[in-house]
Amino acid sequence: MMVINEMAPSEDPPNKAEAPFSIRRMRPEDYGTVAAIWKAADLPHQPQGRDSEMRVREQLEKDISLYLVAESDGEVIGSLLVTHDFRKGWLNRLAVRPDRQGRGVASSLVRRAEKDLLARGVGIFAVQIHGHNLTSRRLFKKLGYDEHEDIVYCSRRISPDE
Numbered sequence: 731m732m733v734i735n736e737m738a739p740s741e742d743p744p745n746k747a748e749a750p751f752s753i754r755r756m757r758p759e760d761y762g763t764v765a766a767i768w769k770a771a772d773l774p775h776q777p778q779g780r781d782s783e784m785r786v787r788e789q790l791e792k793d794i795s796l797y798l799v800a801e802s803d804g805e806v807i808g809s810l811l812v813t814h815d816f817r818k819g820w821l822n823r824l825a826v827r828p829d830r831q832g833r834g835v836a837s838s839l840v841r842r843a844e845k846d847l848l849a850r851g852v853g854i855f856a857v858q859i860h861g862h863n864l865t866s867r868r869l870f871k872k873l874g875y876d877e878h879e880d881i882v883y884c885s886r887r888i889s890p891d892e
């Protein structure tokens with residue numbers, strides 16, 4: 731399932747969390763907490779492959795990476811790993827710590843990613859969502875993303891861990 735938005739991002743949504751949070755770039759030392767959030771949120775990921783600590787640390791160095799975290803009271807509570815190919819920005823690994831879900835954290839991460847991508851001249855924002863992930867589909871629909879049911883996702887992997 732692919733969802734693409736070609737619209738300019740609108741204003742950041744209101745911060746609905748009881749404790750305030752902010753969005754910042756991910757730092758290498760955030761990896762452990764981010765990986766724990768992916769696990770706690772049941773986000774499919776590849777800890778032995780492209781989501782391993784070593785690989786993520788390498789990716790953080792690249793110009794095409796815009797890796798974001800949400801932070802509240804000095805604690806990381808959400809992640810969104812964005813990469814772009816100069817034509818589209820791809821939103822990956824969006825996850826919010828379960829006890830902080832439903833309060834606008836993911837929406838803020840997505841809006842910040844859109845803003846940062848636009849600043850780099852990238853005006854198409856895309857995300858791949860499992861068809862059964864109705865929560866995420868609803869989130870992106872609310873944020874103005876269109877679903878494209880006529881697009882089939884194809885991939886070839888050099889290893890199952892990738």
Ligand SMILES: CC(C)(COP(=O)(O)OP(=O)(O)OC[C@H]1O[C@@H](n2cnc3c(N)ncnc32)[C@H](O)[C@@H]1OP(=O)(O)O)[C@@H](O)C(=O)NCCC(=O)NCCS
Binds near residue numbers: 827
């Ligand atoms: C999907 C996820 C990132 C949303 O994070 P969040 O911070 O709770 O999202 P927000 O609070 O910004 O919610 C924005 C909108 O998403 C939708 N939404 C969020 N949680 C929802 C839920 N449990 N049920 C239905 N809709 C939901 C709603 O439309 C919501 O707007 P509303 O609160 O005005 O109704 C979070 O549920 C999560 O980490 N899920 C597990 C990992 C995952 O599936 N990631 C997405 C991979 S593509």
